[in-house]
Amino acid sequence: MLKIEDLTVEVNGKILLHDVNLEVEKGYTNVLFGPNGAGKSALMRTIMGFSEYRVVKGRILFNGEDITHLPVDERARRGLGIMMQRPPDMAGIKLRDLVKVTSKGKKDPEALAEKLDMKRFLDRDVNVGFSGGEIKRSELLQLAAQNPSLYLLDEPESGVDLVSIEQVGMTIKELLAEGMECPGERGTKGKSALIITHTGQVLDYVQADRGYILCNGTVMCSGNPLKMLEEIKNKGYQECITCRLTR
Amino acid sequence: MQTDKVSLKKRAESAIEKKAAFGEDFELNKYEEGSKISKPIEDLRTLDEESKKTLLQVGIIPSEEGRSGSLLVLDNAVSHSSLKDKNVELMSTHKAMEKYEWLKDYSWKLVQVDADKYTAKTYLEDADGYFIRVPPGKKSAMPVQTCLMLGSKKSAQTVHNIIIVEEGATLDIITGCTSRKGVEEGLHLGISEMYVKKGATLNFTMIHNWAEQIGVRPRTVVKVEEGGTYVSNYICLKPVRSVQMYPTVRLEGKDAVTRLNTIAIAHAGSELDLGSRAIFNAPGTRAELISRTITIGGRLVARGEMIGNAKGAKGHLECKGLVLTDKGSQLAIPILEANVDDIELTHEAAVGKIAKDQVEYLMARGLTEDEAVGMIIRGFLDVGIRGIPEELKEEIENTITQTAFGM
Numbered sequence: 001m002l003k004i005e006d007l008t009v010e011v012n013g014k015i016l017l018h019d020v021n022l023e024v025e026k027g028y029t030n031v032l033f034g035p036n037g038a039g040k041s042a043l044m045r046t047i048m049g050f051s052e053y054r055v056v057k058g059r060i061l062f063n064g065e066d067i068t069h070l071p072v073d074e075r076a077r078r079g080l081g082i083m084m085q086r087p088p089d090m091a092g093i094k095l096r097d098l099v100k101v102t103s104k105g106k107k108d109p110e111a112l113a114e115k116l117d118m119k120r121f122l123d124r125d126v127n128v129g130f131s132g133g134e135i136k137r138s139e140l141l142q143l144a145a146q147n148p149s150l151y152l153l154d155e156p157e158s159g160v161d162l163v164s165i166e167q168v169g170m171t172i173k174e175l176l177a178e179g180m181e182c183p184g185e186r187g188t189k190g191k192s193a194l195i196i197t198h199t200g201q202v203l204d205y206v207q208a209d210r211g212y213i214l215c216n217g218t219v220m221c222s223g224n225p226l227k228m229l230e231e232i233k234n235k236g237y238q239e240c241i242t243c244r245l246t247r
Numbered sequence: 248m249q250t251d252k253v254s255l256k257k258r259a260e261s262a263i264e265k266k267a268a269f270g271e272d273f274e275l276n277k278y279e280e281g282s283k284i285s286k287p288i289e290d291l292r293t294l295d296e297e298s299k300k301t302l303l304q305v306g307i308i309p310s311e312e313g314r315s316g317s318l319l320v321l322d323n324a325v326s327h328s329s330l331k332d333k334n335v336e337l338m339s340t341h342k343a344m345e346k347y348e349w350l351k352d353y354s355w356k357l358v359q360v361d362a363d364k365y366t367a368k369t370y371l372e373d374a375d376g377y378f379i380r381v382p383p384g385k386k387s388a389m390p391v392q393t394c395l396m397l398g399s400k401k402s403a404q405t406v407h408n409i410i411i412v413e414e415g416a417t418l419d420i421i422t423g424c425t426s427r428k429g430v431e432e433g434l435h436l437g438i439s440e441m442y443v444k445k446g447a448t449l450n451f452t453m454i455h456n457w458a459e460q461i462g463v464r465p466r467t468v469v470k471v472e473e474g475g476t477y478v479s480n481y482i483c484l485k486p487v488r489s490v491q492m493y494p495t496v497r498l499e500g501k502d503a504v505t506r507l508n509t510i511a512i513a514h515a516g517s518e519l520d521l522g523s524r525a526i527f528n529a530p531g532t533r534a535e536l537i538s539r540t541i542t543i544g545g546r547l548v549a550r551g552e553m554i555g556n557a558k559g560a561k562g563h564l565e566c567k568g569l570v571l572t573d574k575g576s577q578l579a580i581p582i583l584e585a586n587v588d589d590i591e592l593t594h595e596a597a598v599g600k601i602a603k604d605q606v607e608y609l610m611a612r613g614l615t616e617d618e619a620v621g622m623i624i625r626g627f628l629d630v631g632i633r634g635i636p637e638e639l640k641e642e643i644e645n646t647i648t649q650t651a652f653g654m
Contacts, residue, residue: 072611
């Protein structure tokens with residue numbers, strides 16, 4: 001579904017990512033690990049197409065189509081959806097209106113908001129004065145309205161209090177299963193996701209298929225995400241870098 | 248009284264050449280006096296379709312549905328006045344001056360005849376206009392609508408309005424200032440004196456819709472007494488040659504409150520010099536002056552001034568301006584003045600382009616770039632008109648959408 005080949009990206013003339021290779025298959029949930037500053041968010045934002053990130057080499061394929069140089073809205077229309085870590089304040093734009101236009105009027109903002117306990121935020125300006133947890137729920141609400149086929153989730157659990165984590169985790173689980181009637185249909189009808197996580201808490205709710213470790217702007221290795229998480233928790237990322245160097 | 252008149256006349260005559268502090272200087276003798284006689288219009292619905300459309304664009308409803316009363320000034324003549332709300336008095340200023348001896352204590356008491364050539368001219372013309380009063384404790388059931396229309400080419404319209412909201416009373420006004428289709432050049436001079444008495448509330452919404460060669464010089468002073476509230480929404484979204492105004496609200500009574508909202512778009516060839524001023528003359532008074540302006544090729548000056556003369560006064564001034572093309576300009580000039588301690592006056596000013604991250608954030612939700620920009624502009628201006636009557640919002644939003652996409 002998503003295939004990234006030898007991707008090198010610069011921001012303001014500085015290389016942030018280089019020779020990145022990564023894949024998310026149909027129905028898969030893959031996880032991106034890595035220390036702060038490794039370039040995880042940059043990679044996600046590059047996949048979404050934000051203009052600040054300039055691809056200097058390699059390509060991004062989505063459902064077989066080269067989308068490397070498509071504008072953001074074209075990518076959204078093809079089925080990419082992002083949950084941002086720090087979305088901009090949108091003064092004057094009501095969450096209700098954004099949800100409405102995002103779903104093209106097909107979904108009821110009230111019903112979607114009810115689920116995420118966000119009803120009282122519908123008439124607030126998007127992101128203005130939202131806490132970390134409220135931003136996550138607002139982003140999820142917008143994604144639920146958007147209904148993408150590939151979810152790019154940048155640290156869905158960060159800043160979320162312990163009680164709300166379950167809500168956020170369960171919502172992601174439901175969103176990824178939308179359109180599926182049984183778990184066996186995951187590979188054909190399920191949604192795909194690429195998730196950035198530091199704590200791994202979100203992995204209690206979704207079935208993760210493959211993990212990638214991103215260090216110093218490139219993918220170091222891939223493997224079983226839960227095992228990787230355990231390794232990272234025990235040994236930290238230095239071990240990954242050492243391992244790669246001795247390979 | 249006679250001596251009063253003589254001295255006012257003298258002062259006006261001495262100021263007839265006096266240039267205004269801001270804005271382009273208009274030569275008054277280049278314009279003909281607007282006609283003081285016009286055929287009375289019994290029913291606004293009988294106007295031709297074009298005129299009705301013109302009225303609707305400035306929030307004036309020809310059927311008068313949802314309105315307490317209506318008054319239309321065409322050039323310099325009051326040509327229509329009707330009223331169905333017993334809680335409101337509405338008539339021409341001249342009639343009111345004849346009817347009420349005491350009104351002389353309100354006329355030309357807030358606006359100075361010699362403030363500049365435009366006030367002087369309006370005085371010397373003995374301008375008519377609208378008089379609206381709500382007796383103590385009464386409330387206008389629906390907004391009163393007034394329309395000031397420039398009906399003849401190259402003419403100067405002079406108008407003098409007086410509004411009195413008595414103790415504990417409430418009044419909503421929608422006033423539309425516009426020019427008849429085909430009238431592209433002219434001058435509009437409008438004096439408004441507004442009195443908001445103890446515990447009273449006045450909501451005043453003014454929509455301007457002029458033409459490319461029209462100069463507009465409103466002169467407004469509002470006096471708010473103890474516990475009174477004055478809310479103003481000013482909207483100017485269409486092309487005009489030059490608007491310069493600096494309405495002043497004097498908060499004279501304890502805990503008096505005012506909020507002035509301005510939204511405006513400067514088209515190529517337009518100069519909009521828009522200010523708001525609040526003077527805090529009593530303890531505990533509060534003010535919020537908000538302006539949201541966009542230039543798509545014209546020059547915009549957003550002024551704001553707060554003068555704190557009494558303890559416990561609190562005010563916030565916010566000027567935000569978007570520049571959507573290289574040809575336009577935005578100038579924000581906030582002024583704060585504190586003359587006693589225990590005062591809190593703040594301001595926030597920002598001018599520049601639409602933030603790219605905001606546009607792309609919306610695009611990531613599937614909106615096209617144009618749709619995203621449109622939504623951001625609507626949101627930007629919306630902050631400036633949060634108190635506006637619902638039925639006007641749609642018309643305003645349509646105009647905003649056209650502006651955003653028709654650049």
